[in-house]
Amino acid sequence: MPATPFNATFGPPSSEEQRLLDAAGHRERLRARLLENAEGLQDYELIEYLLTLAIRRGDTKPIAKALLREFGGIGAALAADPAELRRIKGLGDISIAALKIAHAAAIRLVRARAAEQPLLSNWQALEEYLHADMAHDAVERFRVLHLNTKNMLIRDEVMSRGTIDEAAVHVREVIKRALDIGSAALILVHNHPSGDPSPSKADIHITRAIVDAGKPLNIQVHDHIIVGRGGQVSLRAKGVI
Numbered sequence: 001m002p003a004t005p006f007n008a009t010f011g012p013p014s015s016e017e018q019r020l021l022d023a024a025g026h027r028e029r030l031r032a033r034l035l036e037n038a039e040g041l042q043d044y045e046l047i048e049y050l051l052t053l054a055i056r057r058g059d060t061k062p063i064a065k066a067l068l069r070e071f072g073g074i075g076a077a078l079a080a081d082p083a084e085l086r087r088i089k090g091l092g093d094i095s096i097a098a099l100k101i102a103h104a105a106a107i108r109l110v111r112a113r114a115a116e117q118p119l120l121s122n123w124q125a126l127e128e129y130l131h132a133d134m135a136h137d138a139v140e141r142f143r144v145l146h147l148n149t150k151n152m153l154i155r156d157e158v159m160s161r162g163t164i165d166e167a168a169v170h171v172r173e174v175i176k177r178a179l180d181i182g183s184a185a186l187i188l189v190h191n192h193p194s195g196d197p198s199p200s201k202a203d204i205h206i207t208r209a210i211v212d213a214g215k216p217l218n219i220q221v222h223d224h225i226i227v228g229r230g231g232q233v234s235l236r237a238k239g240v241i
């Protein structure tokens with residue numbers, strides 16, 4: 001039976017009831033577009049529909065647009081810390097969890113793509129993974145990609161969070177972990193929350209220290225990549241390694 005715009009017994013819907021009916025119709029149309037051509041949706045529409053899965057009633061478009069305004073884009077919005085997301089009116093723990101699971105799924109997808117082939121011959125996929133996972137992080141993370149003799153990824157570990165210097169990243173710990181895993185080579189990575197991936201003196205110093213420590217043990221450091229919202233910098237390309 002087709003839906004009627006009013007209740008036959010009690011008269012036309014109230015303004016609030018009409019608002020909910022309109023929102024429900026909008027959700028149905030958005031879902032149909034998503035199923036037909038997800039790539040055709042704008043960023044705010046993707047977030048808008050994602051939020052409908054957590055916020056059962058009402059219009060989620062204003063929340064989606066507020067997220068993009070606050071964080072500057074869909075990548076930064078999905079990667080934002082839950083405490084930052086709670087500042088957005090209308091977001092609660094369930095809707096924040098929906099955003100975080102979407103971000104985690106996206107990271108798993110690009111990481112799997114990067115790990116399918118030897119990393120040195122799949123550099124673009126590696127850069128996409130690192131950008132998705134680290135470019136929008138609010139704190140610095142230092143991670144080590146451990147490779148085997150065929151340059152296949154065997155372990156991906158974050159070793160510290162915070163400022164990158166000798167106090168936060170201990171050369172001995174990096175090399176010991178490589179020996180424990182049986183790594184033949186390493187790719188070092190960290191992010192700059194400022195967005196500027198230019199290396200600091202501390203970045204260069206810690207890179208050279210790890211390179212020197214690995215050489216006698218036949219552990220090669222292929223590169224140290226610095227990730228920022230403005231791009232990525234390879235310290236090998238800079239001549240540091």
